[in-house]
Amino acid sequence: xxxxxxxxxxxxxxxxxxxxxxxxxxxxxxxxxxxxxxxxxxxxxxxxxxxxxxxxxxxxxxxxxxxxxxxxxxxxxxxxxxxxxxxxxxxxxxxxxxxxxxxxxxxxxxxxxxxxxxxxxxxxxxxxxxxxxxxxxxxxxxxxxxxxxxxxxxxxxxxxxxxxxxxxxxxxxxxxxxxxxxxxxxxxxxxxxxxxxxxxxxxxxxxxxxxxxxxxxxxxxxxxxxxxxxxxxxxxxxxxxxxxxxxxxxxxxxxxxxxxxxxxxxxxxxxxxxxxxxxxxxxxxxxxxxxxxxxxxxxxxxxxxxxxxxxxxxxxxxxxxxxxxxxxxxxxxxxxxxxxxxxxxxxxxxxxxxxxxxxxxxxxxxxxxxxxxxxxxxxxxxxxxxxxxxxxxxxxxxxxxxxxxxxxxxxxxxxxxxxxxxxxxxxxxxxxxxxxxxxxx
Amino acid sequence: xxxxxxxxxxxxxxxxxxxxxxxxxxxxxxxxxxxxxxxxxxxxxxxxxxxxxxxxxxxxxxxxxxxxxxxxxxxxxxxxxxxxxxxxxxxxxxxxxxxxxxxxxxxxxxxxxxxxxxxxxxxxxxxxxxxxxxxxxxxxxxxxxxxxxxxxxxxxxxxxxxxxxxxxxxxxxxxxxxxxxxxxxxxxxxxxxxxx
Numbered sequence: 001x002x003x004x005x006x007x008x009x010x011x012x013x014x015x016x017x018x019x020x021x022x023x024x025x026x027x028x029x030x031x032x033x034x035x036x037x038x039x040x041x042x043x044x045x046x047x048x049x050x051x052x053x054x055x056x057x058x059x060x061x062x063x064x065x066x067x068x069x070x071x072x073x074x075x076x077x078x079x080x081x082x083x084x085x086x087x088x089x090x091x092x093x094x095x096x097x098x099x100x101x102x103x104x105x106x107x108x109x110x111x112x113x114x115x116x117x118x119x120x121x122x123x124x125x126x127x128x129x130x131x132x133x134x135x136x137x138x139x140x141x142x143x144x145x146x147x148x149x150x151x152x153x154x155x156x157x158x159x160x161x162x163x164x165x166x167x168x169x170x171x172x173x174x175x176x177x178x179x180x181x182x183x184x185x186x187x188x189x190x191x192x193x194x195x196x197x198x199x200x201x202x203x204x205x206x207x208x209x210x211x212x213x214x215x216x217x218x219x220x221x222x223x224x225x226x227x228x229x230x231x232x233x234x235x236x237x238x239x240x241x242x243x244x245x246x247x248x249x250x251x252x253x254x255x256x257x258x259x260x261x262x263x264x265x266x267x268x269x270x271x272x273x274x275x276x277x278x279x280x281x282x283x284x285x286x287x288x289x290x291x292x293x294x295x296x297x298x299x300x301x302x303x304x305x306x307x308x309x310x311x312x313x314x315x316x317x318x319x320x321x322x323x324x325x326x327x328x329x330x331x332x333x334x335x336x337x338x339x340x341x342x343x344x345x346x347x348x349x350x351x352x353x354x355x356x357x358x359x360x361x362x363x364x365x366x367x368x369x370x371x372x373x374x375x376x377x378x379x380x381x382x383x384x385x386x387x388x389x390x391x392x393x394x395x396x397x398x399x400x401x402x403x404x405x406x407x408x409x410x411x412x413x414x415x416x417x418x419x420x421x422x423x424x425x426x427x428x429x430x431x432x433x434x435x436x437x438x439x440x441x
Numbered sequence: 442x443x444x445x446x447x448x449x450x451x452x453x454x455x456x457x458x459x460x461x462x463x464x465x466x467x468x469x470x471x472x473x474x475x476x477x478x479x480x481x482x483x484x485x486x487x488x489x490x491x492x493x494x495x496x497x498x499x500x501x502x503x504x505x506x507x508x509x510x511x512x513x514x515x516x517x518x519x520x521x522x523x524x525x526x527x528x529x530x531x532x533x534x535x536x537x538x539x540x541x542x543x544x545x546x547x548x549x550x551x552x553x554x555x556x557x558x559x560x561x562x563x564x565x566x567x568x569x570x571x572x573x574x575x576x577x578x579x580x581x582x583x584x585x586x587x588x589x590x591x592x593x594x595x596x597x598x599x600x601x602x603x604x605x606x607x608x609x610x611x612x613x614x615x616x617x618x619x620x621x622x623x624x625x626x627x628x629x630x631x632x633x634x635x636x637x
Contacts, residue, residue, distance in 0.1 A: 011452050035456060039510060039512060039576040039619060040512065040575060040576055041512025041513075041575065043509070043510075043511070043512065043513075043577055043619075044510065044512070044551050046551065047548060047549060048547065048548040050548065050551075051555070052508045052509065053508055053553075053555070055505060055506060055507050055508060055616065056505075057505075057510075057613070057614045058584060058585055058586035059585055059586075059613065059614075060477045060585035060586075060588065060590065060610055060613050061585075061590070062610075063474070063475040063610055066475060085608075109589055109593070111589055111590075111591065116592050119592065120592060121463065121464075121467050124466075125463070125466060125467060128470070131470060131476065131607075132467050132468070132470075133475055133476065134468065135475075136592075137464055137467055137468050140464070141460055141463075141464045144460050145457070145460060147456060148453060148456055148460070149636055177501070179623075203593070203598065204592050204593040207478065207592045207593060208593075208595065213496075217496075217497070217589070219496070219497055219498055255456075256456055256460075259449055259452050259453045259456060261453065264599035335598065344617045356486070356488045356601045357601045359601075360486060360488075360601040360602055361601075431547075
């Protein structure tokens with residue numbers, strides 16, 4: 001090796017050429033080194049005995065613990081169902097719901113949850129490349145299965161959201177049937193949108209706008225903190241506002257619970273219409289006896305039936321039509337559509353500085369036409385999706401109206417199997433003793 | 442009453458079949474292995490959204506130092522602001538907004554850089570500096586002791602480079618490592634040119 005500065009004055013042409021070639025290679029490798037992962041500066045050879053520290057790679061929560069979560073869910077569902085159906089003890093259900101709040105809420109930080117699992121399952125059905133974790137499927141299915149057998153015991157003592165709101169419901173007020181019906185439409189809208197966005201691979205809105213997860217983590221954004229605060233404060237007067245008027249999973253539980261095999265009953269034996277339980281339910285979920293002296297005439301019933309038969313399809317089509325008009329607005333949440341909008345905006349007014357998304361897209365070298373065609377495909381999905389969503393919502397509105405028109409005769413006080421959370425508050429108000437028909441305590 | 446009971450039982454059975462069917466349909470391709478979120482440093486553009494878009498504050502994404510790749514430079518592109526005149530640890534010289542990147546003298550002329558992880562917010566400023574002027578040994582990674590593994594990573598949703606993906610739990614990091622082979626080739630190439 002010759003030292004630098006000691007080169008002979010005249011360099012042979014052949015050597016010069018080789019030198020040039022080497023330089024070229026060096027420059028090229030320097031250019032591509034980022035791709036190849038080559039170092040610009042070689043690793044030094046230390047003389048002072050310096051020991052290189054190791055790069056720490058902390059591991060994630062082990063998969064075994066996820067199975068433990070599922071086991072705890074199964075045990076919780078079984079225990080609460082037993083407490084509700086067999087023990088009929090409000091106190092024990094309350095204490096168990098505190099455990100659920102601590103475990104599924106503050107320890108697991110509200111994630112994994114059955115409410116959000118709706119989206120994973122939807123995405124799993126519509127996107128063949130998406131792999132749904134088996135624990136998420138379990139969290140989606142198990143509460144539904146238990147509800148089919150025992151009513152909404154999941155809401156009573158397993159769901160941490162319900163437990164949290166139950167803690168603050170000090171002065172529950174009655175809202176009235178009409179208010180309950182109107183506000184009760186919100187979960188259907190939320191569920192419909194969540195399914196639409198999950199099916200079109202756009203967003204998981206249930207997780208994004210989850211009010212309580214931020215509280216469980218002591219780390220909420222300001223907006224979500226306000227939302228959660230508003231829910232909890234209104235929860236003092238309106239018991240469980242999230243569960244009744246927002247929760248999209250509650251819609252599914254409501255449907256399934258209507259056909260539940262065994263459901264919580266207010267009285268252990270026969271109702272004596274003593275009216276003691278009338279005001280016991282903070283959720284307006286007790287159906288009162290309906291007895292009228294003059295039942296509807298046959299012609300009035302027929303007229304109502306025809307009206308309903310016309311109303312329901314009308315609302316369904318109206319809903320579908322209306323929602324399909326706003327499918328472009330709905331689609332803005334999708335990233336591909338958003339990127340297309342950004343690209344169009346930058347090409348329209350060139351004065352504004354372009355966003356990083358646009359810059360990245362331009363440097364990626366993908367043709368713009370590809371993004372446009374992808375976005376228009378998404379728009380088409382949204383068009384179909386918004387028709388389905390709108391029809392669904394219209395149908396729900398129609399059926400809600402129809403339900404309010406129909407007279408359902410009842411003689412006893414019974415919990416509404418759909419909206420009852422099986423919290424067992426009403427049980428303590430019933431004076432009838434078990435296995436002792438009609439005898440008061 | 443009998444007809445009603447028959448109907449209810451029928452509906453109950455069909456609901457059960459429906460739930461089971463939907464579950465089986467999704468479960469048929471469910472992965473046995475759990476997946477976690479990770480970002481690929483090769484795709485990362487250091488746009489800074491990792492610091493702002495995570496559901497956690499500070500973000501679960503942090504800068505990770507692959508020491509084996511580091512050149513232990515005195516003039517570190519990840520540590521110093523580009524217009525720094527004196528190479529001291531004075532706060533005005535540091536690129537890191539939270540002073541999470543620590544500089545320690547090892548031996549002349551080498552300095553060791555370590556990350557004080559609790560301070561790191563994952564903004565990627567040092568990563569940008571290191572990959573533009575240095576070896577790229579500073580890299581952003583999702584730290585799995587912090588990540589809550591959301592259903593849908595809210596950074597992934599807004600990542601302009603599509604650098605986020607789900608990776609198997611058993612291999613949860615995607616760090617760029619030294620490519621020994623090409624490094625050796627480069628070294629011999631340098632040697633060859635200086636030989637002449």
